[in-house]
Amino acid sequence: MLITAAPKQSQAGFTLIELMIVVAIVGILAAVAIPSYLNYTNKAKFSEVIQATQPFKVAVEACAQQQGGLTNCATPGSNGIPTDFASVDGTTGYVASVAVGANSVITATSQQISSNYTYTLTPTYQTNGQVTWVKGGSCDASGIC
Numbered sequence: 287m288l289i290t291a292a293p294k295q296s297q298a299g300f301t302l303i304e305l306m307i308v309v310a311i312v313g314i315l316a317a318v319a320i321p322s323y324l325n326y327t328n329k330a331k332f333s334e335v336i337q338a339t340q341p342f343k344v345a346v347e348a349c350a351q352q353q354g355g356l357t358n359c360a361t362p363g364s365n366g367i368p369t370d371f372a373s374v375d376g377t378t379g380y381v382a383s384v385a386v387g388a389n390s391v392i393t394a395t396s397q398q399i400s401s402n403y404t405y406t407l408t409p410t411y412q413t414n415g416q417v418t419w420v421k422g423g424s425c426d427a428s429g430i431c
């Protein structure tokens with residue numbers, strides 16, 4: 287009588303080591319991707335704050351052209367400079383306030399972003415009549431503007 291061995295059954299599936307490697311790779315990818323995504327969403331939200339300064343910027347430039355300089359372009363409500371903007375209820379949008387201050391510096395403040403950032407635009411009147419702008423504020427230090 288001939289005795290034959292039962293065929294070996296191969297096991298299907300992953301070993302514990304293989305599963306742990308996959309989990310480690312997913313964890314590393316998440317550790318890199320999540321901060322990048324949060325930074326991206328903060329930049330997208332902050333673009334609303336930057337856009338809110340545009341009417342003020344255009345008004346200061348027009349005033350500088352009419353006045354021949356920036357001297358009379360710092361008072362909201364005069365010479366075409368818009369009055370300061372402040373969020374009414376503080377719950378909608380990402381713009382808390384926009385204001386024109388001394389030396390025609392435009393300052394915007396954000397809300398409902400990971401931090402309340404400021405964005406400043408400082409004008410310089412050139413001899414050829416053009417106005418150049420230098421951006422700054424706490425958003426510049428954080429890299430979202």
